[in-house]
Amino acid sequence: MGKVIYWMNTSIDGYIGDSDGGMDFADPDDDFHQAANDHVRRITAFLFGRRLYEAMEEPWTQELGKEGAPAVEREFAQLYKETPRYVFSDTLQTVPEGVTIVRRKDAVSVATRLKQEIDGTLQLGGPELAVSLVDLIDEFWVYTFPVIIGGGRPYLPVAKDLRLRLAExxxxASGTMFRRYVRS
Incomplete structure (x- = not known):
């Protein structure tokens, strides 16, 4: 059976994106990027909400993996492209090879099936998708960047109490912090 992790980068005040939806505050240094690459090596599949998918797909499959980009970025781009991606969306009609569209009404059943069938780690990304799949999440990964943005999209806008235990x-050096929580 697989494990579902919810991984997002945040500001100190708990936002994954600013009020305009931008994620520019999360400017990674090489140490962070190498740690992210090490984590992605352990990922069996990505489960993305549409907005996060759109923020990730084009840059990492086209721009950032090109010759001339820093080696750590080229490595991430290669790992990203090699990993199956599922995008949960009711609006997308076509996606490139390596990506599967899942309609939102099927989110829980498909994620449950993937968790049962895939022996590995499913990385969940996108707060709205995470809320709809919160009962399937085994671990919560948070990379917190040393910036306060004052508002925007929260890490997990769930209206219930989730008791967690810090596991890692x-x-x-940049001041970015990684925390991995498991359910208590």
Whole structure:
């Protein structure tokens, strides 16, 4: 049976995107990027909400993996492209090879099936999708960047109490912090 992790980068005040939807505050240094690459090596499939998918897909499959990009970015781009991606969306009609569209009404059943069938780690991304699949999430991964943005899209806008236990933490020279929580 697979494990579902919810992984998003946040500001200190808990937002994954600013009020305009931008994620520019999460400017990774090489140490962070290498840690992210190490984590992605352990990912069996990505489960993305549409907005996060759109933010990730084009840059990592086209721009950032090109010759001339830093080696750590080229490595991430290669790992990203090699990993199956599922995008949960009611509006997308076509996606490139390596990506599967899942309609939102089927989100819980498809994610449950993937968790049962895939022996590995399913990385969930996107707060609205995470809310709809919160009962399937085994671990919560948070990379917190040393910036306060004052509002925007929260990490997990869930209206219930989730008790978690800190299982791992790490700090980077840039001030970015990684925390991995598991259910209590």
């Amino acid at each position: 933490h790490r700090s980077f």
